[in-house]
Amino acid sequence: MCSLFHHRFRTIAVSIFLSLMILTGFPTRAEAMKPLKAIAFDPSATAVTVATIYETAPTTQKITMKSLKSTSKALKKAPGFAGSAMLQGDDGTRLIVLAQWQDLASYQAAIATPPTESSKEKTAAVAPTRTVVFEINKAQTAREGLVPAVKGKQAIVEFSEFKLKAPEHQAKIVASAEKLIPATLLKQPAPQSVMLLNSTDSTDVALMANWNCTADFAEGEEPATFDSLDAEVAALVDVDEHLYNVVGIMPAEVKKSKESEES
Secondary structure, three states: OHHHHHHHHHHHHHHHHHHHHHHHOOOOHHHHOOOOOEEEOOOOOOOEEEEEEEEOOOOOHHHHHHHHHHHHHHHHHOOOEEEEEEEEEOOOOEEEEEEEEOOHHHHHHHHHOOOOOOOOOOOOOOOOOEEEEEEEEEEEEOOOOOOOEEEOOOOEEEEEEEEEOOHHHHHHHHHHHHOOHHHHHOOOOOOOEEEEEEEOOOOEEEEEEEEOOHHHOOOOOOOOOOOOOOHHHHOOEEEEEEEEEEEEEEOOOOOOOHHHHHO
C-alpha cells in the first residue's frame, strides 16, 4: 500500500514538473552551454599576459577599481585582445589587471593607439605603478585534462613575483621557480593550476596559483604560500607575494557573423 502510494505520488510530481517546464519553456541550448567566463594560460600559444599593477590604500581601492573597470572596457574591441581578469589584493594595497593578448605585437599596437572616450562616460585614467609583459613558460593543473585558467568571480589567486636584480639571471630563476610547481599542487586545499611566467624584458619571473572558488576553503583558511627558491638563487631576486580575489573577468568581444545576424 505504501509503495503504491509513493509510486502514484512520483507520477503526479513528474506530471506537474513537465507541465511547468512546458509553460515556462525548456532552457535553450545556448543557455545550457553558456561557458563560465575565464582566461586560459596555454604555454604552446603565442599569447602574452600583461600584468598592470596598481598600488592602492584600503580606503581608495574600491574607487580605483571602479575607475579601472570603466576605462578597461575600451580594450575589449582592440584587435588581438583575448580577455582580462581584475585581481583585488585582500589586504587592500594592490590591484592587478591581467590582460591576455594573442601576441606581443597586438598589445604593442593597442597601447600605441589612443583610447576613444565615450561622451557619456569620461573617467580619468589611473596611472599604474608597473606594467610587466609576461610569456607563459609553463602551466600545470592538479588533474589531467583540466585547462590552466582563472575562472569567474569567487576565484582566489596567489601571485608571487621574483624581481631580478640582474637580467642575466632569468634562466636560473625560471629553473628554480619551476621546481616549486609540483609541491604547490600538493598543498591543501590544492589549487586547480599553477602558472610560471617570465617577463619579455628579463626583469621579472612570476608564479601564479589559482583556486576557482572560495568554497574550497574552510572558514578563516588561506592558501599556503609558495616554497622558497633554491638558496643559491634566492639572493638574486626580491620576492613580492600577494593573495588576490578575482573581482571581474572580461572576455574578448565575439564578433557575430553575417549569417548569425540575419538568422
